[in-house]
Amino acid sequence: MHTAKRAPLLALLLIEAVAPALAADAGAGHVPADWPHVHEDHQNFGYLLVDRLEYRDDEGPNHLLWDAQGWYGGDYRRLWLKTEGEQAISDSHGEAEVQALYGRLVAPYWDAQVGVRYDRAYGSGPDRDRAFGVLGVQGTAPYRFETEAALFVSEDGDVSLRAEFEYELLLTQRLVLQPRVEINAAAQRARSWGVGSGINDVQIGLRLRYEIRREFAPYVGVEWTRKLGDTADIARDEGEEVSVPALVAGLRLWF
Template sequence: MRRAWLVVALWPFAAAAQEMPAMSGMDHAGMHHADTPPTEPAPATPATPSPVQDPHAGHAMGDMPATHDMGSMKMGPMQGGSAPADARNPDYSDGIAPSAMHGMAMHDMDDTAPSATLLLDRLEAFAGQGGHGQSWEAEGWYGNDANKLWLRSEGEREDGRLRDGDVELLWSHAVATFWDTQLGVRSDFGEGPKRQWAAFGLQGLAPYWFELEATAYVGQGGRTAARVRAEYELRITQRLILQPELEVNAYGKDDARRLLRSGISSVEGGLRLRYEFTRTFAPYVGVAWEHLTGGTADLAAEQGRRITDRRWVAGVRLWF
């Protein structure tokens, strides 16, 4: 009796379920609970159409009208709008046009292509215990990777007069990676008579990026001399550079007219801190000193000159 009443109560819901239209593309026969074994589908019964029909019922996705094509949908304006007038170029070129690849000159691969460089390594004013003045150190070259013509000069003015200076003209020939032999002439000027020398030496880049220069000289009357220089560039930042340097000079014979004795005559050093606004323009400040040794120091003491002189320097480094 209870089962009869249960059937009567559930009958309206079963009838409503039979009247629901089947969704197109859905396999109702394959849908079952994971724990319930599939059963044979019941015979299809005609469904009573509902008052509102699904316009897509019975159609595949390919049969959808063109009004539903995603490609025909119009997108609104992108967020953000136009870039400001001062915005940086997307490729970071800043308006610099690229060079044509077909005309690119591979100078590093062609050791016969000549080029030129002029470096004013020191153009400075100094204030020291022995006086005030100006000094310079410059070098330049023209040639290719194998052979170059070098020009070097250094000197100083003190108390309004030229105290000491020299200029060298050298032919430089590459003998190893980063190393050149040099052969040429040197001329001294300043206080005392001028001296002329034949010069030969070696210049290059030692391990750990030390720049070395060693030159021997032979002059008239059996005079001989030698000069050894070393310097290093310590990059604190990409623009701030600390440059220490050391120079030793020696002579084989006395030259009293130029206030020199045989042996090591002087040891000079410097420590300069420069800031490279560009690679071609770098002002600097620093300290430099000169110490006379041996017989040259004795000769200076006899004449009342200082044996050791420390100077504060300020100048600019230029590269052309």
């Protein structure tokens, strides 16, 4: 009976003796030595995705095409680098685009991006280049549609728009069907670049890839490009096709 009465008193004395030490440790931010290391939430990471590295067999000269992007940063702020272009297999004609962007998280799964873009076209004639300012968004829309949309303003004041949408349909754990749509539009005509005012073109693609590993996946597919409106008229004047189907085969890589 006396032992039972002493137990609460002993517990109270023990708490009073230990509490100041615990409070001192908490106030000083001390962590016990045997606790696991605590990672800070503002670490920087890097990511590189080669979404398309492919050979294209179409009605004109066959091409090697690339489309890649990467970023470095944390969860809220990132530096982005994007590049895409194509090189003819049979000659030296080609074109390339590079973007350098600053991105900031503005909503779950969505980054706002601002930066610059540089285009270069080369071949048998004089090389041509132009620069743009870029304002865009990138993220995952409902139902897991990967979305990129950007507004471009060239050094000459020309305004253009681009929107890209991709979706991944898992047929099996390794077999993935990927539809892709890209739409380009411009407010002004830039004839030297084959661009008219209005909606310039629509690209619709369907690729089937096999993920040998998640980071390494060969694929085959088809893509159809249709130039529209004023851009189609410019293409006809230059003797170019306005509707071009293509068979594609390539690799998708990420690191």
